[in-house]
Amino acid sequence: MRPEFKYEKEIAGTANARNRKQEQYRKIVSFLYETGNASIAEIVKHSKISQPLVASLVDDLLGFGVLLDNGIGESIGGRRPNLYCINPAYQYVVGVDINLHTLTIALFDLSNQLIRREEYKNFDLENSSAYTDKLVGKINDVLNEKNISTSQVLAMGLSIPGLIDAKNGVSFTHLTFAEQGLGNYLSEKLGFSVVLDNDARMMALGEKAFGKAKGKKDVLCLNLSNRIGLGIILNEQLYSGKNGFAGEFGHILIDPEGEQCYCGKIGCLETLTSGEILVRNVNEGIEKGQASFLRQAKDEGKSIDLREVVAAINNGDQFAIDQLNKMSDYLGKGLVTLIHLLNPEMIIIGGRLAQTGKYIVDPVRMALNKYAMDRISSETEVVCSDLIDDAALMGTLSNVMKEVLRIS
Amino acid sequence: MRPEFKYEKEIAGTANARNRKQEQYRKIVSFLYETGNASIAEIVKHSKISQPLVASLVDDLLGFGVLLDNGIGESIGGRRPNLYCINPAYQYVVGVDINLHTLTIALFDLSNQLIRREEYKNFDLENSSAYTDKLVGKINDVLNEKNISTSQVLAMGLSIPGLIDAKNGVSFTHLTFAEQGLGNYLSEKLGFSVVLDNDARMMALGEKAFGKAKGKKDVLCLNLSNRIGLGIILNEQLYSGKNGFAGEFGHILIDPEGEQCYCGKIGCLETLTSGEILVRNVNEGIEKGQASFLRQAKDEGKSIDLREVVAAINNGDQFAIDQLNKMSDYLGKGLVTLIHLLNPEMIIIGGRLAQTGKYIVDPVRMALNKYAMDRISSETEVVCSDLIDDAALMGTLSNVMKEVLRIS
DNA sequence: TCATCTTTTAAAATATTTTTTAAAAGTATT
DNA sequence: AATACTTTTAAAAAATATTTTAAAAGATGA
Numbered sequence: 037m038r039p040e041f042k043y044e045k046e047i048a049g050t051a052n053a054r055n056r057k058q059e060q061y062r063k064i065v066s067f068l069y070e071t072g073n074a075s076i077a078e079i080v081k082h083s084k085i086s087q088p089l090v091a092s093l094v095d096d097l098l099g100f101g102v103l104l105d106n107g108i109g110e111s112i113g114g115r116r117p118n119l120y121c122i123n124p125a126y127q128y129v130v131g132v133d134i135n136l137h138t139l140t141i142a143l144f145d146l147s148n149q150l151i152r153r154e155e156y157k158n159f160d161l162e163n164s165s166a167y168t169d170k171l172v173g174k175i176n177d178v179l180n181e182k183n184i185s186t187s188q189v190l191a192m193g194l195s196i197p198g199l200i201d202a203k204n205g206v207s208f209t210h211l212t213f214a215e216q217g218l219g220n221y222l223s224e225k226l227g228f229s230v231v232l233d234n235d236a237r238m239m240a241l242g243e244k245a246f247g248k249a250k251g252k253k254d255v256l257c258l259n260l261s262n263r264i265g266l267g268i269i270l271n272e273q274l275y276s277g278k279n280g281f282a283g284e285f286g287h288i289l290i291d292p293e294g295e296q297c298y299c300g301k302i303g304c305l306e307t308l309t310s311g312e313i314l315v316r317n318v319n320e321g322i323e324k325g326q327a328s329f330l331r332q333a334k335d336e337g338k339s340i341d342l343r344e345v346v347a348a349i350n351n352g353d354q355f356a357i358d359q360l361n362k363m364s365d366y367l368g369k370g371l372v373t374l375i376h377l378l379n380p381e382m383i384i385i386g387g388r389l390a391q392t393g394k395y396i397v398d399p400v401r402m403a404l405n406k407y408a409m410d411r412i413s414s415e416t417e418v419v420c421s422d423l424i425d426d427a428a429l430m431g432t433l434s435n436v437m438k439e440v441l442r443i444s
Numbered sequence: 445m446r447p448e449f450k451y452e453k454e455i456a457g458t459a460n461a462r463n464r465k466q467e468q469y470r471k472i473v474s475f476l477y478e479t480g481n482a483s484i485a486e487i488v489k490h491s492k493i494s495q496p497l498v499a500s501l502v503d504d505l506l507g508f509g510v511l512l513d514n515g516i517g518e519s520i521g522g523r524r525p526n527l528y529c530i531n532p533a534y535q536y537v538v539g540v541d542i543n544l545h546t547l548t549i550a551l552f553d554l555s556n557q558l559i560r561r562e563e564y565k566n567f568d569l570e571n572s573s574a575y576t577d578k579l580v581g582k583i584n585d586v587l588n589e590k591n592i593s594t595s596q597v598l599a600m601g602l603s604i605p606g607l608i609d610a611k612n613g614v615s616f617t618h619l620t621f622a623e624q625g626l627g628n629y630l631s632e633k634l635g636f637s638v639v640l641d642n643d644a645r646m647m648a649l650g651e652k653a654f655g656k657a658k659g660k661k662d663v664l665c666l667n668l669s670n671r672i673g674l675g676i677i678l679n680e681q682l683y684s685g686k687n688g689f690a691g692e693f694g695h696i697l698i699d700p701e702g703e704q705c706y707c708g709k710i711g712c713l714e715t716l717t718s719g720e721i722l723v724r725n726v727n728e729g730i731e732k733g734q735a736s737f738l739r740q741a742k743d744e745g746k747s748i749d750l751r752e753v754v755a756a757i758n759n760g761d762q763f764a765i766d767q768l769n770k771m772s773d774y775l776g777k778g779l780v781t782l783i784h785l786l787n788p789e790m791i792i793i794g795g796r797l798a799q800t801g802k803y804i805v806d807p808v809r810m811a812l813n814k815y816a817m818d819r820i821s822s823e824t825e826v827v828c829s830d831l832i833d834d835a836a837l838m839g840t841l842s843n844v845m846k847e848v849l850r851i852s
Numbered sequence: 853t854c855a856t857c858t859t860t861t862a863a864a865a866t867a868t869t870t871t872t873t874a875a876a877a878g879t880a881t882t
Numbered sequence: 883a884a885t886a887c888t889t890t891t892a893a894a895a896a897a898t899a900t901t902t903t904a905a906a907a908g909a910t911g912a
Contacts, residue, residue: 053868053900077890086870091891114889115877254686266785270678277787278662281820284784289777289815292699299817369697373781376692377674379685407697409707412689464898485860494900499861522859523907 039191039229039440041065060085060093065102066441068122069146073106075117094120102126122146128184130175130192130228131432133235134210136161139171141178142429146190148246152178153429163213172225186227190440193231193432194222195238200280202233231439235259235428236283237274239421240267241438242431243384244274247423254380257421258285260367260389260396262311262342270378286310290369308366311342311389317359318345328355342388349392360392361399368403375404375413386421393420447599447637447848449473468493468501473510474849476530477554481514483525502528510534530554536592538583538600538636539840541643542618544569547579549586550837554598556654560586561837571621580633594635599848601639601840602630603646608688610641639840639847643667644691645682646839647829648675651792652682653842655831662788665829666693668775668797668804670719670750678786694718698777716774719750719797725767726753736763750796757800768800769807776811783812783821794829801828 041062063083068074076094080087097103098120106121124147131142139159143152156174161167179189196218198209205219214221222230233241240257243249249257253272259265264286268275276282286306287299294303307313322334329348330340348356371383389396397420404413421427437443449470471491476482484502488495505511506528514529532555539550547567551560564582569575587597604626606617613627622629630638641649648665651657657665661680667673672694676683684690694714695707702711715721730742737756738748756764779791797804805828812821829835845851 056868075890087890088871088892089869111878111889114879114887115891117890268785270683271681273679275678275786278789279787279820279823281787281823282785284787284817284820287817288781288784290697290700292777293701301815301817369700373696374785376695377676377690377782377785378683379687379689379692381686407709409692409695409709412687412692415687415689483860495861496863496901497899519859519908521857521909523861523909525860 039231039436041440057093060089061097061102062441064090064093064097065122066443068103068120069437069441070443072147073109073119073121075109075119077117079120124149127188127190128182129190129433129436130179131429131436132171132175132192132194133238133428133432134161134171134194134196135235136197139174140425140429141174142426142433143178143182143184144433148433152182154178161210163211165213168211168214168222168225172222175226189226189228191229191231191436192222192226193238193434193436194219194233195235195428195432196232197235200232200234200237202231202237202276202280205230205232207232231432231435233274233435234267234276234280236265236267237276238267238429238431238435239265239386239427240269240431241274241434242423242427242429243267243386243421244269244272245434245437246430247421247427248384248419249382252381254378255382255384256374256378256380257384257386257427259387260311260385261387264306264310265387268378285370285374288370288373290366305366305370309363309370311345311387314359314363314389315340315342315345317363318348318356321355321359326355329353330356346388346391349395357395360389360395364396364399365403367396368400369407371400371418372404372408372413375408375416379412380416382417382419384419384421386423386427390420391424396420447639447844449848465501468497469505469510470849472498472501472505473530474851476511476528477845477849478851480555481517481527481529483517483527485525487528532557535596535598536590537598537841537844538587539837539844540579540583540600540602541646541836541840542569542579542602542604543643544605547582548833548837549582550834550841551586551590551592552841556841560590562586569618571619573621576619576622576630576633580630583634597634597636599637599639599844600630600634601646601842601844602627602641603643603836603840604640605643608640608642608645610639610645610684610688613638613640615640639843641682641843642675642688643836644673644675645684646675646837646843647673647794647835648677648839649682649842649846650831650835650837650839651675651794651829652677652680653845654838655829655835656792656827657790660789662786663790663792664782664786664788665792665794665835667795668719668793669795672714672718673795676786693778693782696778696781698774713774713778717771717778719753719795722767722771722797723748723750723753725771726756726764729763729767734763737761738764754796754799757803765803768797768803772804772807773811775804776808777815779808779826780812780816780821783816783824787820788824790825790827792827792829794831794835798828799832804828 067082080090103120104123106119108116109119124145129144133140139156141154200207206217211218219230219232236259239259243257249255255269257267266283266285287304290305291303295307297304297307401418475490488498511528512531514527517525517527532553537552541548547564549562608615614625619626627638627640644667647667651665657663663677665675674691674693695712697711698713699711703715705712705715809826
């Protein structure tokens, strides 16, 4: 059950004519979604539909309640134009971000406003209908609370870790129990379409639509938390590879003489760079007597996790910063390979480690200076995400809009 | 001067209507180019233009001489359909492949038939108008010989090594003297449009349109000759990166403890794998007394180059094969990185070393088994190109058709 | 072998879209 | 404040495409 943009009930005429009209409606709505606000004349220019026809289509959409009159704009030398915008409350989009231990549900209106955001910690992911039942319950709670019926939901976007066949809405790693595929399964339970994809890719989409990748053509989005994920945007599009396996950046070869990775191979990037490795190295150092802010917690028998290490770094803990620097050098080596192969405009660092800001960006940049061909690497910006924890969630919204409105 | 698909003289009406008609003509011609042969009914199905209109447009195109009646097709249960095809001799495409020491000029008709192919050895590339004057002369010779006027040339495609801004037709590495950009410069001299791009990318386009990448979505095309080039097809499209630098596969890091590369960095793939390295290693071995078919030539004071090494390998020379095996292992390591990042459907080995066939494919596959995650690498086929020396040339044809007919 | 069913093409009727023309509502300038 | 100039919108006229209907040509099966 893929989402569609349709007003079938309202339109008469033959099949072909209806389709054409639908396409014209979609063009107009999608343009208004992107610009927020436009006059008839601007729509004409963009849509290449004639002015009288645009006027009549906009009229229809006003009648349906899809569009709103948005006052009168500034003139540039003549009659002041009437402006139109999408009715933000005409429909809503549900965004769901499933993580191993945390569930986040968001509700967006058609002006991309976050109406509601609910985060459920210790909502442990398990492969059972019990889990999806709870999930569906939580989603319905959010909708009920805002008094939104299923027919008012344009579609739901879902971000989930692991292997995904996005086209058919099938998850191979988690929630695999549903025979018809996770997307269809949830869709049936919920009563509206569900669009899903892998978390790293959703983060990339989020950055492309609402973050620092906006307007960029070729961007790589790193998800640096306990492990390493990579979402790839090439030629303005999300790239997934033949089977949706693209982006296994954590398992490219960095050190042929290195340790064995959990994947079985020797010297993968993830044996040298990841939140887990950082935490391990910090713990080992402290056990060996290294001075650090984290010593006290350790002495109290608390286990130190990534959250604490990041906090220590941001508090200027020299030892933790040293460990991050070491790690970032390897990360830089890995990124050099990406840059040489893909010549991206920008690399965005996201995930928990992005919260260290300059503490990770600066050593990565240093590593690029050292290991990359300058001609190529000087074309690539390296920045931290500013979407904090919401990149994937925003990505689900963008994914829904892409499907429904076929935004570029 | 970008190529356009136009029959302006023949069409009346207002600007907008003319444009629409042009677009409809283009749709039909492009469909016939791809299928070779189709009935009105098939065009209707594909173009989503109504049957009476398609009939009238095809009529126009027959009148212009663009299309030909191609007899009557097989019925599938009713009246036998009239078939139409592009008039192969309506226009021609010139394809030019510039290499450092060799120039190849080809002439194609609109059915992709190679009408003429001229190869000029020792046609050394130099950055001067003298070179382009000679080039233009050779092209005109070929056209004159076949009695083809400039107006009968749809456009010319050009493949050239080095850095290229394909969009604006500017070459940054070779033939940089022309102020208006190489494409425009040649265009003015020749009297028809010129479309140009980098040689590795043209090889990839050639494979996509006419070689083993046909119908595939994500394919990597290696150009293995003296150096290493990589042409990348992702989501069915050629990928160039932000500045057209994408595909610097030869300079990804393989061995942090390795030799210094000519690019300045340590341990690049090209310090371990390339035609040059293979030739060097073979020569060194023979100097040290290694038995080989190549010993005789060496003793006679002839310098052994890549062509000879490839021949020796194909004759079963054990030493040369050993050296190739060693090299292929490194190449495999590099390809693992590509596979993990991009999850391609297929990797095509082209260039001079592709002529060793199984001698290179088998050890590369072995290396993939060893170094790559099976789940991902088992999805990727590794094959040798079967376009021999013409991949880039065929790519220029495809590039022209892409520009003019906007083939998928 | 004839009647029925398909598919393809053509022509007439209908519907839609665009172009043209003009009016309305502003701005800028003298 | 009046005039000239723009831009935006609306309505009528013209052009264009689509649907419907029908005819032509061949396939299939009793």
